[in-house]
Amino acid sequence: MASVNTDSGDSLELNLMPMLDIFSILITFLLMSYSTDPVSYDVNAGVTLPESMTTVTLDELPSIKVTKSEILVNDKKVATVIGGDVPEKDRAQGAIMPVFKELEKLAEANKRALRARVAERDKSKIFALTMEMDRSHTFKLMKRIMLSAQQAEFITFKLMVAREGE
Amino acid sequence: MAGGKKKKKKLGYRDISLNIMPFIDVFSLLNTFLLMSAVFLSVGIIEVQIPFLTSAPPDKKQDDKSCSVKIDMSKETFEVTADNCGVETSKKFRPDKAGADEMHAHLVNIRKQNLDTDKVQFFTEDDVIWKDVAMALDAIKLRGPKDPVFVKKDATDAERAVGSDALFPKVVMASVILK
Numbered sequence: 001m002a003s004v005n006t007d008s009g010d011s012l013e014l015n016l017m018p019m020l021d022i023f024s025i026l027i028t029f030l031l032m033s034y035s036t037d038p039v040s041y042d043v044n045a046g047v048t049l050p051e052s053m054t055t056v057t058l059d060e061l062p063s064i065k066v067t068k069s070e071i072l073v074n075d076k077k078v079a080t081v082i083g084g085d086v087p088e089k090d091r092a093q094g095a096i097m098p099v100f101k102e103l104e105k106l107a108e109a110n111k112r113a114l115r116a117r118v119a120e121r122d123k124s125k126i127f128a129l130t131m132e133m134d135r136s137h138t139f140k141l142m143k144r145i146m147l148s149a150q151q152a153e154f155i156t157f158k159l160m161v162a163r164e165g166e
Numbered sequence: 167m168a169g170g171k172k173k174k175k176k177l178g179y180r181d182i183s184l185n186i187m188p189f190i191d192v193f194s195l196l197n198t199f200l201l202m203s204a205v206f207l208s209v210g211i212i213e214v215q216i217p218f219l220t221s222a223p224p225d226k227k228q229d230d231k232s233c234s235v236k237i238d239m240s241k242e243t244f245e246v247t248a249d250n251c252g253v254e255t256s257k258k259f260r261p262d263k264a265g266a267d268e269m270h271a272h273l274v275n276i277r278k279q280n281l282d283t284d285k286v287q288f289f290t291e292d293d294v295i296w297k298d299v300a301m302a303l304d305a306i307k308l309r310g311p312k313d314p315v316f317v318k319k320d321a322t323d324a325e326r327a328v329g330s331d332a333l334f335p336k337v338v339m340a341s342v343i344l345k
Contacts, residue, residue, distance in 0.1 A: 016186060023193040030200035040205050050300035053308055054210040055331055130211065133296055140292035142299070146216050146342045155218045157339075158211040161300055
């Protein structure tokens with residue numbers, strides 16, 4: 001109980017116990033829901049992830065983000081999405097040319113950085129891409145992005161989902 | 167300095183009060199830290215592969231008589247085609263949650279009889295939305311709490327670790343290279 005004396009000699013008292021109760025409950029809730037995932041990531045505002053029961057946690061930040069209206073590679077906007085697909089001018093043999101070009105640069109950088117340290121059998125681990133995609137997009141767009149990535153030698157995809165029951 | 171003895175005042179019950187201000191300070195700081203660092207949406211991943219061209223020799227273990235599982239997904243149906251797996255060759259399911267559960271049970275049955283088959287080829291129509299693809303991938307990849315653990319006979323430690331969580335750990339998005 002915190003108290004203070006007034007000029008008139010009265011003592012005013014503030015009951016802090018309810019505040020302590022609230023704090024205790026809030027802290028208990030926050031500690032219980034505290035995430036120990038290796039990577040803490042806030043999903044892009046323009047993206048709603050599909051739900052999944054997967055237990056595999058996110059281990060790296062996404063390289064490709066596909067919002068409702070644009071495609072970003074390493075946070076750089078490379079293509080626009082109109083009506084669930086990319087414009088005709090950006091397409092080439094089913095792939096998305098600007099996405100391929102950006103991923104090719106990324107693949108080159110990965111190769112230079114890891115060439116000396118990684119065995120051939122671990123190649124698929126280097127050439128893995130994490131992709132964040134809005135759940136309303138069709139497989140057609142996902143296929144175009146995957147095809148672009150395949151041409152840049154990325155063969156493994158880590159598709160981001162919202163974990164159910166967490 | 168009068169030298170007189172100071173008479174000790176005996177403390178009564180009402181004179182004792184607990185200073186809870188430091189307690190509140192600690193709580194406030196802890197609260198702020200936890201609220202700032204809290205992640206309210208837990209993000210997970212589903213790992214898939216896409217087909218690629220390689221000059222490496224084909225896997226000796228795989229021959230024409232080994233079990234191969236293909237799944238075709240469209241807006242109307244899931245179709246599981248299992249060749250040489252000792253089960254019904256082709257089976258169709260509804261493309262909803264109940265259908266996905268039934269397909270999962272069928273895949274568990276296939277895996278039980280073919281422990282060495284850990285790969286599924288997944289074909290998807292262009293108009294299927296990612297939300298439904300994720301639902302299908304869950305049914306294909308994830309081992310349910312009541313399902314047995316599937317591990318290949320000659321599995322490495324890494325494969326054993328993955329196998330404990332997965333029904334079919336390797337999913338190849340085969341339709342990516344189809345026009």
